[in-house]
Amino acid sequence: MPAPAVEGFFTTDPEPALLGTRCSDCGTYHFPAETFFCRNPACSGTTLEQVTLSSRGTVWSWTMNRYAAPPPFPQTEAFEPYGVAAVELAEERMIVLGMLTGDFETLKIGDEVELLVEPHVDGETLIWKWKPVA
């Protein structure tokens, strides 16, 4: 099986999850993980625990890209248009991007999506993706 495209961003369990951190002092979440400081200006906390983020969220917006992105996006011989979504996580109160998978072409703002881990566009590595909840 391919390895994750980046270390420490997500798990590859049967029920995968994004890996972030949570400030022990104020409860602010961070993704990608902050390990040294909390971004809340009212907090000087430096204890940041690793946590998994909610694996379901709602669509804030999304797009279908019909042109290949330049490197470092993996370049493939036959380009396939790809979707990218901005997804709101209720508990963490944050938006996290991800590529889209599944039947997403009729997605609306507010629709529910869930996290999956799938091969990247070139099949060489694994990345997280958002998939509409049927």
Next chain:
Amino acid sequence: MSKDVAVLGAGMHPWGKWGRNFVEYGVHAARAALADAGVDWQDVQFIAGGETVRNGYAGYVAGSSIAQALGWSGARVATAYAACASGASAIDIARARILAGLCDVALVVGADTTPKGFLAPSGGTRTQDPDWLRFFLLGATNPTYFAFYARRRMELYGSTEKDWAAVKIKNARHGLSNPNARYRKEVTEEEILASAMVSEPLRLLNICTTSDGGAAVLLTSLEYARKKGISDPVKVSAVSTVTPRFPKTVIDLPDIATDSAAAAAPPELTFRDSIAAAAYEEADLGPEDLDLAEVYDLSTALELDWYENIGLCKEGEAERLIRDGDTTLGGRIPVNPSGGLACFGEAVPAQAIAQVCEVTWQLQGRAQGRQVEDANVGLTINQGLFGHGSSVILTK
């Protein structure tokens, strides 16, 4: 103490895809601004450059690269980097030195030579650099983010492709007779709606290109201007270079996630709203005082967002402004009389300075073929990657 400084000169190198060294554009623009002001380069006490990251070391030290090309003169020098806000940062540094009494005459220059196609991150593998990560993991190009905002306007406020086409048609007309614009050609709704889909729902003609270009302004103390016999110069009355406030809850490029609002409530104003608010506060003016605005139309739909961010209308009402012609030349509050990025394409470190050049010429009544009548107050606005506000208010 007055917080104003005078804009004695403005100059540009025409935008295009010339493929020459960025320093040439910078020198051309600088000499034009100096000639416009009637000031000799060797009388300039401070030069600030906007950094370009695409032109090697000379671009990282743009201020001194351009100073060397103009001829070493012993002037103080600085280079500012704030992505699309670099020009405003350079203006802010120059203004601060003048207001602090450290100098009377400052030259601000930005110039860029851009590659073809999407702006891409520099090479290497950098898993801690969000700009690298967003391309590597997500293929999240700049238009990806513009598309997010456009789709929200569509679903939340009923924005249509025709509204966005109207923005493009307006800006194309505004730029027709602007000698510094790269594209000087009318465009029809049919052409726009038939152009290739790039990032749904945005088509090619909704998205600005990248360009080569250079822009410069010569800033002085009001006293220096008076001594030169100019008692009523165009003045910089505010420069807003604010950062966002935590938690920033709108996704901005190059981020792959926003701040979390789990522990702290989001601020009252969004980041883009706060950029304009800080400029208005500093100038002690409001949106009702504006006669024109130059906003960063990276996409046509984004121009509509800016109408709301700078207070021309309430959230969700920008479509009405474009439909009613309010922001067209001759309308209530013309936006992008220069033709905007639609006619220029983006030359990153020069663009915020180019906006200031346009407003300066408008307030001087010298914007031939695109003049806003009785222009006394103008605002420029844009936003740089990684949390850089950029707004300048100019008054007469």
